[in-house]
Amino acid sequence: MTAFHWHDHHFINRQAALDFANMVVWRGQSGREQDRGRSPENLAAWAAFGDLPSPVSSVDRCVEVREAIDGFFRAGTGWPLLVSLYAETLNRDRDPFLSTILHQAMALAFSPxxxxxxxxxxxxxxxxxxxxxxxxxxxxxxxxxxxxxxxRYYARKKQQLSAST
Ligand SMILES: [Zn+2]
Incomplete structure (x- = not known):
């Protein structure tokens, strides 16, 4: 399986935690949502492109961390979960990939x-x-x-069209 081709615009924030959350595009939009972080190849390619250490943890663990980050910055929920994932990663996982990302999540959470x-x-x-x-x-x-x-333009055109026919 070839990895997804990451580009500069996938790193719009230059902030690893937010860019990591953005591995999912059209999130929550039914039929459209795409998760590009569900394979080890995609995760490794993303890490390499973003100049981050290679992931050591499983895909499931990476997704768990990513969703905690997304939930907190999108909806303001799950702060205790995020803190505990950060603590666990520092203590046990020894995955420099996830600890870098979680560290950036913490730094962002405490920044203006x-x-x-x-x-x-x-x-x-x-x-x-x-x-x-x-x-x-x-x-x-x-x-x-x-x-x-x-x-919006096309929706308007369509409306005008149906109104005139
Ligand atoms: Zn957009």
Missing amino acids: DAKRVRVCGNCGWLFIDRTRNANKRWCIAGLCGSRTKAR
């Missing part, structure tokens, strides 16, 4: 950027909104913003 984590209105990715007005709606405006606009 924590309040600036947003969910993209199109693809569902987590991103840090560094705009002055804190009103950024899409992870990458040129990609997700324009796709959303195009969808």
Whole structure:
């Protein structure tokens, strides 16, 4: 099985914890959700691309950690779980991949950027909104913003069409 081809834009945050959560795209959108982190090959390729240590833990463990990170930054839930995963990883797992990511999750949680984590209105990715007005709606405006606009445009066209026929 060949690994998924990761690109720069899969690391939009330059923040390992959030970029790790973004291995899932269109999260929660039925029929569309894609999880690119469900194979050891994809995880290893992602780690290499992001200049992180190679994962040692199982895919299931990586997914467990990733979902805890996502839950906390997306919905503000699961703080005790995140803390305990961090403690376990430091004490037992000795997986530099997961401990690096969990360390970055902790660092972000205690930084002012924590309040600036947003969910993209199109693809569902987590991103840090560094705009002055804190009103950024899409992870990458040129990609997700324009796709959303195009969808609205076509929906409007379709409506006009059905209204005139
Ligand atoms: Zn997006």
